[in-house]
Amino acid sequence: MIGILGAGAFGTALAVALAREGTPVTLWGRDPEAMAQLATTRLSPHLPGVDLPCGIAVTPDLAQAAQHRTLLLAVPMQSLSDLLGALDAPLDGARLVACCKGIDLATGTGPSKVITRAKPQALPAVLTGPSFAADIARGLPTALTLACGDAQAGHDLQHQLSTRSLRLYRTTDVTGAELGGALKNVIAIACGACIGAGLGDSARAALMTRGFAEMTRLAAHFGARPETLAGLSGLGDLALTCTSDLSRNYRFGQALGQGQAFDPRVTVEGAATARAVTRLAARDGLSMPISAVVAALAAGEATVSEALDELLSRPLKEE
Ligand SMILES: NC(=O)C1=CN([C@@H]2O[C@H](COP(=O)(O)OP(=O)(O)OC[C@H]3O[C@@H](n4cnc5c(N)ncnc54)[C@H](OP(=O)(O)O)[C@@H]3O)[C@@H](O)[C@H]2O)C=CC1
Ligand SMILES: O=C(CO)COP(=O)(O)O
Numbered sequence: 001m002i003g004i005l006g007a008g009a010f011g012t013a014l015a016v017a018l019a020r021e022g023t024p025v026t027l028w029g030r031d032p033e034a035m036a037q038l039a040t041t042r043l044s045p046h047l048p049g050v051d052l053p054c055g056i057a058v059t060p061d062l063a064q065a066a067q068h069r070t071l072l073l074a075v076p077m078q079s080l081s082d083l084l085g086a087l088d089a090p091l092d093g094a095r096l097v098a099c100c101k102g103i104d105l106a107t108g109t110g111p112s113k114v115i116t117r118a119k120p121q122a123l124p125a126v127l128t129g130p131s132f133a134a135d136i137a138r139g140l141p142t143a144l145t146l147a148c149g150d151a152q153a154g155h156d157l158q159h160q161l162s163t164r165s166l167r168l169y170r171t172t173d174v175t176g177a178e179l180g181g182a183l184k185n186v187i188a189i190a191c192g193a194c195i196g197a198g199l200g201d202s203a204r205a206a207l208m209t210r211g212f213a214e215m216t217r218l219a220a221h222f223g224a225r226p227e228t229l230a231g232l233s234g235l236g237d238l239a240l241t242c243t244s245d246l247s248r249n250y251r252f253g254q255a256l257g258q259g260q261a262f263d264p265r266v267t268v269e270g271a272a273t274a275r276a277v278t279r280l281a282a283r284d285g286l287s288m289p290i291s292a293v294v295a296a297l298a299a300g301e302a303t304v305s306e307a308l309d310e311l312l313s314r315p316l317k318e319e
Helices: 009-020 032-041 077-086 111-118 133-137 151-161 174-196 201-221 232-241 248-258 269-284 289-298 304-312
Strands: 002-005 025-028 056-059 070-073 095-098 123-128 142-148 166-171
Touching: 002 009, 009 025, 009 056, 009 133, 032 056, 070 077, 070 151, 077 111, 077 269, 095 111, 095 151, 111 123, 111 174, 123 151, 123 174, 123 232, 142 151, 142 174, 142 232, 151 166, 166 174, 174 201, 174 232, 174 248, 174 269, 174 289, 174 304, 201 232, 201 269, 201 289, 248 269, 248 289, 269 289, 289 304
Parallel strands: 002 025, 002 070, 025 056, 070 095, 095 123, 142 166
Antiparallel strands: 123 142
16 A cells, blocks of 8 residues: 555646556545545546546545555655654654655755655655656656665565556666756756747757756766766656646746746746755855756746846856
């Protein structure tokens, strides 16, 4: 049995994929009314047209959902710490799999360190990589990365969470996997802004490539392996998110590029992560120019044309 904490798009999609293949799931959401409605209709507003299989038990009771030994944490990055704080049990030995992508603004760390800080007796892992919730819920083929510092536990989780259409690759490089997933959202905002402002596909290819260089630079600084960044959790997710209208980060960037408003209720992980990255880069003396302009753009502190000037006026250098 698996507990999924967070009944938004991703948590619900993972619940559907697992339950469809016979794994019983307890899906927890914080809004009792929404959970009661989900239990009755078996339809989630996050996944139109997808029926919840009967193997999913829906609950607003956090303690009940958290009884399982494997818990998928599917809330936005900036809410992860609050969610863990709301869990009274120490969760000794439980496998806590972060499904969020980002860097925690309060601590400047990724989800695995947030988990360890809150629940030192639990085992942290990360599930990340290129996948839209809608695709997973429809049973379309997807490949993700399961990262866990404990190789045996990672192997077990890989088998527990893989389905016929959801194929998990494993790694012990947790830092690389979580930084790839966090940073690709920042670059996706830049690419969305580029396309939204009519700067063209060539400029987007340049942003993706130089963005990938930034991702690799920051990740290497924190001890990640380059091959992890070149895998599903880095390059794979960068390619998906920088080129698809299904991405919220990309659409947020497009709205910035077009000078249009964007619904503040939509989860856009890259905005806070760009700020967190900019702080880390300033602290550690790293060059992260695209992240810096995305942080300024997202905060309304720069226009797209100012951001472009900033990037294009940098000194010419070796690739
Ligand atoms: N959607 C996707 O395609 C994918 C998403 N992800 C990642 O998954 C994570 C979650 O995204 P996603 O599910 O799409 O986001 P959604 O906006 O669809 O859902 C977020 C859910 O988290 C809940 N939530 C927010 N804050 C808290 C909190 N403090 N305590 C408890 N619950 C909370 C929300 O509850 P409420 O409704 O009550 O506000 C909502 O149900 C993100 O990090 C994202 O990057 C990863 C891969 C794919
Ligand atoms: O992480 C995702 C795809 O892998 C989802 O991207 P968005 O959060 O930008 O929608």
